[in-house]
Amino acid sequence: MDDAGITVAVLHGRLTPDHFPDSAVPAQRKLYDFCGGKDLTWAFIEAVADVCTPDDAPAQRQKIERVRPLWEAAQANPTPVGQEARGTGRELIEAKDRVIAAYQQIDRLRQAQADSDQARVRAEHLVTLLLSMLGQLFTKIGDLTQDRNRLLAELGPGAAALTAVEDRLREAKGHRASTQEALRRAEYERDEALRVADEARRVARRLQDELDRLRAGGNGPDDTLAAASEEPDGFDTAGIPAAPDPDEMFLDDYAAALRKAQTVLDTGSDALQAAEEQIAEASADLPPNPGNVIRGTMLSRTTPNNPLTSEESEFEDRYRAYLTQRHGELTIFGMDFGDRRHARWSLDQSYVSLEVTNAAPGPVDQVERVEQALAGRQRTVVMGDAGSGKTTLLQWLAINAARGSLPSLLEHLNGNVPFVLPLRSLVSSSSFPRPEGLLAAVGCPLAGAQPEGWARRVFENGRALVLVDGVDEIAPEQRPLAQRWLEDTLAAYPRGCYVVTTRSSAVPLHWLDGVGFRHLVLRPMSALDVESSIALWHVAARAEADEHERQALVSLERSVLDAVRQEQNLAALATTPLLCSMICALNRDRRGVLPREVMSLYEAALSMLLVRRDVERRIDAVEGIRIAQRESVQLLQTLAYWLLRNNRSETSAETAARLLQPALVAMPALSGRGDPRQVLQHLLIRSGLLREPAFGRLEFIHRAFQDYLGARAAVEAADFGLLGSSATQEQWENVIRMAIGHARPRERAELLSALVSRGDHEEPHREQLHRLAFSCLKYATELDPGVLELVRQRAPDRDR
Incomplete structure (x- = not known):
């Protein structure tokens, strides 16, 4: 029973009348006697073996064979019990x-x-x-x-x-x-x-x-x-x-x-x-508390909330003002801007309410706004991909709870005291801090000014809004310690409100179910949310711009909205608040040229997601592996191109690891950095480009990233014949457009000429191939004039 992890109560529930000669399952108390050796029967021994090793006859026989000699010896010659015995x-x-x-x-x-x-x-x-x-x-x-x-x-x-x-x-x-x-x-x-x-x-x-x-x-x-x-x-x-x-x-x-x-x-x-x-x-009969749990007051039903002292009230005013200033702006990390001010904007004016669904799949996925999902709840885990808005949500909760300006659905949080806790800051010390050490652990300059015992009383009285950010940003071996810290804190201070964020692949779907957390997943933004995000970003940008630039931002906003509506690959990129903001900010910084340079956008997005965002946020080698951008791109290209050639959108983690093996052998810089499974896990959690649609399965966060990387791999492999022969397949059309963007001028001219020529000779596919060739022109930064004229001559009139 110990080996199977089965208690007497569980055993009692699994026993059936067929296990016993009299067809009657003994009472649970009798089973305790049997386990203690009192009135033990051979039928009970066989029943235990059957329950502990179901559907495993060899294991049952092995256990029975080990026990039978002891049973027979005890029956034949019971040992007399002496005084000492x-x-x-x-x-x-x-x-x-x-x-x-x-x-x-x-x-x-x-x-x-x-x-x-x-x-x-x-x-x-x-x-x-x-x-x-x-x-x-x-x-x-x-x-x-x-x-x-x-x-x-x-x-x-x-x-x-x-x-x-x-x-x-x-x-x-x-x-x-x-x-x-x-x-x-x-x-x-x-x-x-x-x-x-x-x-x-x-x-x-x-x-x-x-x-x-x-x-x-x-x-x-x-x-x-x-x-x-x-x-x-x-x-x-x-x-x-x-x-x-x-x-x-x-x-x-x-x-x-x-x-x-x-x-x-x-x-x-x-x-x-x-x-x-x-x-x-x-x-009642337990010894005193062993002391390995955070000590705190377990509030009874009659314990009143103690009123704030004047010193505490004054400190909270200062702390709330600090929170509003500290977390009231959003910043894009990992991007190059001519004017660094373009990387920052007001959270108040740009916040977009996002949609969530339950992390555990069900017969019908309930989709609701995140404010609705948080209403009335005290414990929530919010999961999402890179840039999906997890940290922004915590910042928005913090500054509005501090000011008492949360909407009616979240009114129960207004006036609470927010504690914004990036986990990567908490693990830098020797152990996770208790309430009184939280402000110091996250580098709050007011930590030394907090009144003695203030933080503990905030937690005890249920006024703490604990916002724990980035479980994925700490090492895997530290995540169980973070879970234990959370559970211990909850046991000592159960009355506060706790919101925890993580990338979906870093923890199981039911990570904190056992302590009453609801697990939510942020969904990609809808087309309406994307347009709202772009509009609100420009509202925030105009609020801090001078009069001349405010007029320019009106035009820039219109150009981005038009481009997102008309350009498939731009729309595919703008599916998260981070990438939406990146598009808007780069478009502003480069004075409106970006909607015509989709390839530049994807290159910037890869640079930001793969390496620079983590570096600038001081997140380093979380999974125990450090991989440069070029290496990450090469590995992701390998996966993307295999998926394209096999007409797949996802694969198993086992297949993906096998595909990475030869690529890693051919990359000396990664020698000794980890086996394929470890490298794949690093890419899954930190790259921001892969996700797990189901346990043990992998896919790119959007097909457009797969097309971009697959096209790059095809061009590097000079597989232009494969690209040309696949041009009539709908799933390859976007790959070919991006291949034109990746190719060198001579290669670009050859591929476009092949598309036109094939269209000239294949009447059933003529219009499709000529239209595809014409749509590739916006991806060609340099093209032979003769080929350009050839493509334009075949373009349908409505596309000219």
Whole structure:
């Protein structure tokens, strides 16, 4: 059972009547006796072997063969128990009883944690729904107030219609007070559920340590506690009214929904109380806290929030002003600008709300704005590719929470104290810091001015907004330590709000599920989001420009928007906030030439994503490997060209590693830097160009990057025959356009001439090939005039 990681409770659930001669599964308590040697039967031994090695007959036989001689010897010649042995036996029995009791307590704690997590999910749903209901109700109160004022002016006091509206207005205001009270209860129950679940997890960990001690170093069962993921029952989210008319129907439906919410809150409160009793019972006999958990105040239901002292209030004002100044600007790292001011712009004016979906795939992926996904939640992991907006989201949360200007969905965070924590800064010290050391760890110049005990009290009182950025930016061996630090911090300070960001490939999809985190993935921007991002970037740029440049920026904005709408490869590049901003900033810096130089944009994007962005942000060799830009491009070209030649958009990680092997052998500079799998993992996590659509599968973040790199590889290999013969296949058309951009003038002329000639001789494909040749001209920076005229003569009239 130890080898299989199976507890007695799990064993009991897997046993069937067929395992026993009397077709009856013994009670769980009897199984504990069997495991302790009391009344042990051969049928039970065979049953354990079957459960621990299902579908593995050889393993079962091997275990049975090891046990049978001991069993037969014990049955034939039981060893007499002497006086000394009796004393030892009593000690063994007592130790066995303690082990059994520990197992039982751990099972009960698992159930307590599951109940608490279910109560948390229920409360989070309620918080979100109640916030939505309040929004509807405020709208209705506003409408009724306008109706009352209009009727008062038209009909005067005492009119029947006016009285009816005033009655409904009083009823609506009564519902407002009740809803606000229910919202406070739901938020409190959510906080309590997190606290109770964390406490259950902490006590279970201590019990497991105690169990390991009792078993003298034996391998105990897996102590990982799985969080409950069931949807809350008893509350139909579709039952919330959507402000129907007439007003009376709205108020009746609203009252019914509010009563239902209050019933669910009562149910959750009872479940939490029961879970707390289980934890109290389990922890009663434990020795004092061993001290390996961050010490903090576990707030009870009656602990009031201590008011701020004048010194703390003054410091928080200074700290909030610092946060707004420090994180109120966005910067592009890894780009060359003639004017460095073009690399910075205001976050306030350029922030774009992004779409997210659940990290774990489901039958239907729920797509929502990130503000909606964060509403009412205290623990969230936001995952995304390079440049997808993770850090920007944390900056936006920090400065708006500091100023109290978050939108209504996130109003519960207004006034909280943000702690913006790049993990790469925290791991630079010998251990992860406690609350009082966080500001110093991230280099905040106000760290020395914070009042003694201030940070701890902020965490204890649930006012901390903990924004942990860049799990992918620390070494793989440090990520489990970061996870343990987070879990310990949550156990000590469960009432704050925690948001963690990481690139998707750096951690499992359910990395922090066990401590109540919801995992979200940022989606690529839609066409509408791209246009909004471009427009807002130019708004921010105009805000700090002089009058002359403000006029120029209007024209620049229009040129970028037109180019993104018309140019396929430019649209393919502008799928993340970072790349959108890069396009806008370079277009401004180079005075509007970029929409016509798509190849230059891709070259700039590769330089930024592959090396320079990490270097300028002081992220170095995170995966234990340092690869230069040229080397990274060469390796990525190898993957891209193989995918193109095999008409694939993705491949397995195993195949990709095999493809990199000969490339690495041919690159002396990478000798000893790591095996193909390590290099591939580095490219996946740090390059920003690869992603995992599913476990063990790899693809480029966008087909356009695959086309760009594949075309470059084809030109370097002089595979112009392959390019020409593939020109009638739709998936190769963009590759050929980019190959024209990569090729030298003579090669460019030969490929275009071949396309025209083939079109002249193949009537079924004539128009397609001539149109393709003409579309390649914008990628040709230099071209023989004769070939240029040849292509133009064949172009369809509408393309001239």
